[in-house]
Amino acid sequence: MTNTTARQTPLHEIHSELGASFTDFAGWSMPVRYSSELAEHRAVRETAGQFDLSHMAEIELTGPQAADALDYAMVGALSKVAVGRARYTMLCDADGGVLDDLVVYRTGEARYLVVANAGNAAVVAGELRDRARGFDVEVADRSAEVALIAVQGPNSAAIVAEATGAELSGLRYYASMPATVAGDEVLLARTGYTGEDGFELFLPAGAAVRVWRRLAEAGAAHGLMPAGLACRDTLRLEAGMPLYGNELGTGLTPFHANLGRLVKLDKPGDFVGRGALEKADPDRVLVGLRGHGRRAPRHGYRLLYDNREVGEITSGALSPTLGHPIAMAYVPPEYAEPGTALSADIRGRGEPVEVVSLPFYRRPSTSKG
Missing domain, CATH: 3.30.1360.120 (Probable tRNA modification gtpase trme; domain 1)
Structure with missing residues (x-):
């Protein structure tokens, strides 16, 4: 409604x-x-x-x-x-x-x-x-x-x-x-x-x-x-x-x-957050994921390695342009290397996904900008 x-x-x-x-x-x-x-x-x-x-x-x-x-x-x-x-x-x-x-x-x-x-x-x-x-x-x-x-x-x-x-x-x-x-x-x-x-x-x-x-x-x-x-x-x-x-x-x-x-x-001078950002040491980083099935992992779905939760999907969909599932997720740095094999828990079933470099799509180089 x-x-x-x-x-x-x-x-x-x-x-x-x-x-x-x-x-x-x-x-x-x-x-x-x-x-x-x-x-x-x-x-x-x-x-x-x-x-x-x-x-x-x-x-x-x-x-x-x-x-x-x-x-x-x-x-x-x-x-x-x-x-x-x-x-x-x-x-x-x-x-x-x-x-x-x-x-x-x-x-x-x-x-x-x-x-x-x-x-x-x-x-x-x-x-x-x-x-x-x-x-x-x-x-x-x-x-x-x-x-x-x-x-x-x-x-x-x-x-x-x-x-x-x-x-x-x-x-x-x-x-x-x-x-x-x-x-x-x-x-x-x-x-x-x-x-x-x-x-x-x-x-x-x-x-x-x-x-x-x-x-x-x-x-x-x-x-x-x-x-x-x-x-x-x-x-x-x-x-x-x-x-x-x-x-x-x-x-x-x-x-x-x-x-x-x-x-x-x-940059010279102070800015809001400078002190914290100077010491930033992320315990997790954003990665891209390619799915190998037809079901796309969605926001909030668990991400697994060897049946152990290592992250959570932030966005996911079946890519209309590429024709396969894509997603983004936060994972510890040790799981962020492209080629790392993980699985997404999609309604209780583990679907294979692979860490890939972002972005998933780049426009043809002939386009302006």
């Missing part, structure tokens, strides 16, 4: 028109699929998919010390990000545990846009306000004012170029630029969460319907399909991208998730 108190994005009526099935996600009513998640998944891998991501949180920091405040608040060196570029980073607590993984865009010399997961919106906004105290910076939660639409897949550049009239060949991965769609100004970023080339468009909430329709019109000749949360999850899993609440959480540091590269211990 759908929660009638769930928030709706500015595109809710569009999704209803398109016949979407909805699910409650982080307090939002979100389209989980329109036709079939398999068709939507394949569209993103082969042509393009269009996503409503307006449930994500957008928090803006402006002021002379915006860069200094973010360097203190987060594990990355955000002051080193050039205007027009973006960086994937993390907000950690004093113990080094991950409060959220984020993308931070530098949109001006003294202006940043922090994009947080929907379920962590209040935590991130609150922490940024607290950590910005003492700095000459203003922290403003713009989430209610901003809609976010993504176009992902091999044909995304052609679609977005037609919809915006912009020259995109010089727009690098993790870069952004101002653009116009259907007369509305957008921040156009070459970012995504699918493992494909793609774009994310930040725009005023009131322009969401116009921009969605214009993108759909531009994509009609390029195989563009509306795509929901279900295929977004299998796409990000194939790409080996962590999901907060599965692979990331307060009981885990970036080093647990093999993302220690995000922690810039060489």
Whole structure:
């Protein structure tokens, strides 16, 4: 049963028109699929998919010390990000545990846009306000004012170029630029969460319907399909991208998730979690698993070695692209070597799985970004 108190994005009526099935996600009513998640998944891998991501949180920091405040608040060196570029980073607590993984865009010399997961919106906004105290910076939660639409897949550049009239060949991965769609100004970023080339468009909430329709019109000749949360999850899993609440959480540091590269211990000054992260010595690490049967291990399933539990599945599915089960799990370092044979307890039966390198899928090298 759908929660009638769930928030709706500015595109809710569009999704209803398109016949979407909805699910409650982080307090939002979100389209989980329109036709079939398999068709939507394949569209993103082969042509393009269009996503409503307006449930994500957008928090803006402006002021002379915006860069200094973010360097203190987060594990990355955000002051080193050039205007027009973006960086994937993390907000950690004093113990080094991950409060959220984020993308931070530098949109001006003294202006940043922090994009947080929907379920962590209040935590991130609150922490940024607290950590910005003492700095000459203003922290403003713009989430209610901003809609976010993504176009992902091999044909995304052609679609977005037609919809915006912009020259995109010089727009690098993790870069952004101002653009116009259907007369509305957008921040156009070459970012995504699918493992494909793609774009994310930040725009005023009131322009969401116009921009969605214009993108759909531009994509009609390029195989563009509306795509929901279900295929977004299998796409990000194939790409080996962590999901907060599965692979990331307060009981885990970036080093647990093999993302220690995000922690810039060489940046000057203190930052929240520095002391704990300097001493981080993970007792378990994130690995990829390939299944050799047809049944996919799912979140929470036990992982075994010689009938002894050694870990737990964090995410798992039958890969639509690869045609076999894939999963991610945390295991002690001695079981993390690719080629290690383990088994997943799937409803009381041990199914063979093998540790493999992440990601499971890489887009063809001919794709941009």
